[in-house]
Amino acid sequence: xxxxxxxxxxxxxxxxxxxxxxxxxxxxxxxxxxxxxxxxxxxxxxxxxxxxxxxxxxxxxxxxxxxxxxxxxxxxxxxxxxxxxxxxxxxxxxxxxxxxxxxxxxxx
Amino acid sequence: xxxxxxxxxxxxxxxxxxxxxxxxxxxxxxxxxxxxxxxxxxxxxxxxxxxxxxxxxxxxxxxxxxxxxxxxxxxxxxxxxxxxxxxxxxxxxxxxxxxxxxxxxxxxxxxxxxxxxxxxxx
Numbered sequence: 001x002x003x004x005x006x007x008x009x010x011x012x013x014x015x016x017x018x019x020x021x022x023x024x025x026x027x028x029x030x031x032x033x034x035x036x037x038x039x040x041x042x043x044x045x046x047x048x049x050x051x052x053x054x055x056x057x058x059x060x061x062x063x064x065x066x067x068x069x070x071x072x073x074x075x076x077x078x079x080x081x082x083x084x085x086x087x088x089x090x091x092x093x094x095x096x097x098x099x100x101x102x103x104x105x106x107x108x
Numbered sequence: 109x110x111x112x113x114x115x116x117x118x119x120x121x122x123x124x125x126x127x128x129x130x131x132x133x134x135x136x137x138x139x140x141x142x143x144x145x146x147x148x149x150x151x152x153x154x155x156x157x158x159x160x161x162x163x164x165x166x167x168x169x170x171x172x173x174x175x176x177x178x179x180x181x182x183x184x185x186x187x188x189x190x191x192x193x194x195x196x197x198x199x200x201x202x203x204x205x206x207x208x209x210x211x212x213x214x215x216x217x218x219x220x221x222x223x224x225x226x227x228x229x230x
Binding site: 001031033035037042043045048051054072084086088090094096097098099100102106 | 215
């Protein structure tokens with residue numbers, strides 16, 4: 001089955017840029033979606049189809065996807081960005097939704 | 109108000125059954141694919157099941173296939189998850205989630221419920 005690999009944690013100072021990676025075999029050929037989950041809350045979609053932002057998501061959030069790595073970038077990080085972030089794809093070979101293990105973003 | 113509200117969670121013993129419900133409101137439920145996604149305490153998200161808008165196409169995670177059954181009642185704007193032969197490792201918050209696209213599956217989720225907790229323990 002298809003596997004997505006994320007770093008367990010990323011730390012970033014306020015105002016700096018956080019980059020969260022999501023590795024997968026030839027992930028560049030798939031559409032990657034990203035979710036933010038704050039403690040005690042349901043996940044929220046922040047990026048879909050690699051680069052698109054849903055309405056209400058700040059422009060500070062951006063995504064990219066190439067070859068074996070997709071990346072969620074959070075610019076000008078704020079304290080409110082502290083959360084767990086998950087990447088997700090649809091694996092058409094198995095008809096399965098696949099989530100990465102999640103990355104905890106800590107704002108220093 | 110556009111929302112999903114799950115119910116039916118609780119404490120059950122290993123081997124027992126439980127049926128979860130998800131009530132949808134504020135949008136045309138019958139137009140959207142729906143999914144169940146769970147999260148064990150302190151763990152990441154795990155996809156459980158996916159059902160097409162008509163209910164005719166259904167997918168399951170390998171970990172639940174043969175034990176869980178997803179269904180929907182479009183007339184009642186409701187999604188269900190029948191869970192049989194429950195195991196301790198099924199303990200989790202179960203979320204229902206709406207596929208972002210209308211009329212077809214695009215396999216990402218823009219609307220989530222707040223979840224219902226299932227605990228399987230003797």
